[in-house]
Amino acid sequence: MSHTKSRPLRSAQWFGTADKNGFMYRSWMKNQGIPDHEFQGKPIIGICNTWSELTPCNAHFRKIAEHVKRGIFEAGGFPVEFPVFSNGESNLRPTAMLTRNLASMDVEESICGNPVDGVVLLTGCDKTTPALLMGAASCDIPAIVVTGGPMLNGKHEGKDIGSGTAVWQLHEAVKAGQITLHEFMSAEAGMSRSAGTCNTMGTASTMACMAEALGTSLPHNAAIPAVDARRYVLAHMSGMRIVDMVWEDLRLSKVLTRQAFENAIRVNAAIGGSTNAVIHLKAIAGRIGVPLELEDWTITGRGTPTIVDLMPSGRFLMEDFYYAGGLPGVLRRLLEAGLLPHPDALTVNGNTLGENTRGAPIHNEEVIRPLDRPLVADGGICILRGNLAPRGAVLKPSAASPALMRHRGQAIVFEDFDHYKSRINDPDLPVDANSVLVMKHCGPKGYPGMAEVGNMGLPPKLLAQGVTDMVRISDARMSGTAYGTVVLHVAPEAAAGGPLAIVRDGDWIELDCGAGRLHLDISAEEMAARLERIQNMPAAPNRGGYQKLYVDHVLQADEGCDFDFLVGCRGAEVPKHSH
Template sequence: MSDKTPPLRSAQWFGSADKNGFMYRSWMKNQGIPDHQFQGKPIIGICNTWSELTPCNAHFRTIAEHVKRGVIEAGGWPVEFPVFSNGESNLRPTAMLTRNLASMDVEEAIRGNPIDGVVLLTGCDKTTPALLMGAASCDVPAIVVTGGPMLNGKHKGKDIGAGTIVWQMHESYKAGNISLDEFLSAEAGMSRSAGTCNTMGTASTMACMAEALGTSLPHNAAIPAVDSRRYVLAHMSGMRAVEMVREDLRLSKVLTKEAFENAIRVNAAIGGSTNAVIHLKAIAGRIGVDLELDDWTRIGRGTPTLVDLQPSGRFLMEEFYYAGGLPAVLRRLGENNLIPHPDALTVNGKSLWENVKNSPIYGDDEVIRAIENPLVADGGICVLRGNLAPLGAVLKPSAATPALMKHRGQAVVFENFDMYKARINDPELEVTADSILVMKNCGPKGYPGMAEVGNMGLPAKLLAQGVTDMVRISDARMSGTAYGTVVLHVAPEAAAGGPLAAVQEGDWIELDCASGRLHLDISDAELAARLADIEPPQKLLIGGYRQLYIDHVMQADQGCDFDFLVGCRGSEVPRHSH
């Protein structure tokens, strides 16, 4: 890092004594900003995904104010700007459909405006990768501040996890074990404060990924949303953003291949969401790092899951923070030589290991377990390949039933999500606990957007018999708050002509997680013949953004980014003369 402050991007707007400089400064002054505040000082953008339609991010106005205080204290000037806020809780058909749209918004907002560095306010799960993708495409100094998890849910005097309790109680209701009134009684208690889901769902996972990548300050991932320490972290992040501009500490210096390998290892240790596989690939693609599915096998497999959090374990994000949060996990990994690259640079200018080597670990090894007593001995994302998934599929071992991770069963096939909903609770459905539920046409192009429907609820008649898990296979995703022996992200997807499209009712399928095998038990000739008989899907002409998405989205193994967005385009923009 250089001791000399590099030229400021914002000087291209505000630093000249000509007509253009006159107008840019004059327009900013209509907000009551004095001349000295935005000339010669680093201008720090606060990229805000606040929205009342994104409940996880609804408290971001307050967080932004604390970021501004930090920026001003460090001698910069903050400028807050909105970008598309895609919350999974309300947005249909899925927030994944608009992750790339949000990233384009972020990229163009950063590049086209007088911003020297940026603080990325992220929360609900797609906003974290979207903002990192957009910022990476510009390669400016950037730091992540997440909104934090909500407080523990409460129901009948016990803690309940946001998201996870919905799946659990709905299955109980379908099985006839609880009434509709009891199911609905947990509704108000599930979400009792601002913040993201308090389980190790995708939002918490991606907050941990941001910290493991080195793009946020230590402890960012786990501080509860309403804890005053969240505001302190926001303040300190604002200060650090100014310093990063002066040090020219751009994202490309942090988001290295080594950083992504660290994140893969951490995802296994925390029992993180399968969605991290797609999001990390997309972020890596924007900064120019070659990250592949095989890296998840090479780095992640064999890593013990240490964090005992729902949906894999018992506790919630509050307990995780009080036990020491992600720095404690990283310390435990590092002391056992399980951080692949401890010297990786982070946004505070120190290495990952420097940040965590003395971090306290509380909680008597309950929430953050000891290496010799893990929640799951091998918690690394299981990458599956075979004639059913030539480009790969994934399964989350920490949320699966061990006895089902090697299984052979006959397929019960749903051609799409609508067929699944129509058939799954039919008393005449021919299905047993050994069957494998297969759902097609729910991938990136097929849904479109690759909705979180892969954790198909089990047939009511089997739930009534006490069945709690089955092998499920689809080209969809599932919520990080969900659980079960669920094979996801099958690539190529059915709608893109993948072998999944050829599966028929009654076919035998073999799953073997230990060997990474997913096999449809028919001959190559039979598979080819079936695929040849399938009418190619008609090109959808629906117009608008969805048309753009279907035409340009890549498959799950490539991160579901748009083909034309891959790569770092930098922050240079042609000067405009008024």
């Protein structure tokens, strides 16, 4: 693409002056063996790397970064790699969600305070994708996303198994007495057999698809397997592209528009994406200044068929999805049916989403189904409201049991996750298949961090009877790899004095997904009396430090769980120099 290489570069305010400050900035950088000509009119491209051996999904990012650098050099830029906090889902306790906002602050300050003209965001594990997009959006400089890609299909006893999803399935089978503990443990090595993120349509794959649907990555970024050589080609091409984006001044605010978010919401329904996307898209939108509400998921997402047949909702895995055509194939289906809301939305390669999509090949119609043969007829995230969730709650229809989408049952209540663990295995628990499992104090403030514990395992005595699903309600989140008729993100949360805090054993609860209703069947007077009794309850203790900052400033789930002081785009005005 032709472009003008004469616009002022941000990095020139560090390296472009013939005075004491320019001398010092260049001199210190030259201790790495950088020749003088690299500072003369070339875009300085930051490579924001979430590599960490404690984040196994991102442990191969050093190699990906090298391919990005090759592309940057080839296009006439100069790459500078820098680390940011890597909040890996698999190892980090109590939950990686607790540090998503911390990572975003790291990204924002690293970009704003350093001499970079554009940035390549190396993302992968669940929270690294939204965290890096949030931080970069607050700066509003040219940025492009390169994810690490999904793992190869898991293999166990001659069958494909999905990372994460297999854990939930096999663990329930152990509790039901269907398999032995040895059989359960034997699946461990085969589930995660290559570099990369979860190979199911979990949160990592969902957010990679969201990044592509938003237009912040090159086509096919979402699905190329981590160990496929085409992943490195895409990294190289992304490195080349970011240099042109700097010259074109193609900043994130030109890509992350209201139209882009509506496209992403529609795509999330079509792929059967994780409920976590609701929180992360809201947070990203808040940083760039785009209004986005829970109702947008109803207006834009509902009525959209889920056409991607992937675990946990379906049969296949991300490796199959890429070979079938990847996200461009899904976008083509939506485009041809008139279901892509804004095909003219701009993407980072300079083309519109529609231009990137037209004619995209589809090689397997079992994986990417025709619209007249969907996996789920209405796959849009179900937004629920009612006296139990005045500010909303969410449910993923493609992972739920159709028979439970409209349900009335009596509550079995767990005051927190520890109470759930101590009570769920009790053979005398007064529970049956019609009961509604309710867990409190697992939201943003309550856990803290809103851990992925909402998909509560079922009582063993019901599993032994053949029960495979129940309605479950909490203010927690659920892993994107999990499944079931699970109501999540109840807002306000129990720890913030929401009505969830007052539910008692035996209370009747009504769920009606079609009507978007979640109702606690007690009188208004009884509800008011119960709420008054909890108003003066002491706050949950926390460790202080960052956890205190988190609890004091985190917004509720319907607002994206960002910090109140981080919402908004602050730009990347060059800070005053200190010399």
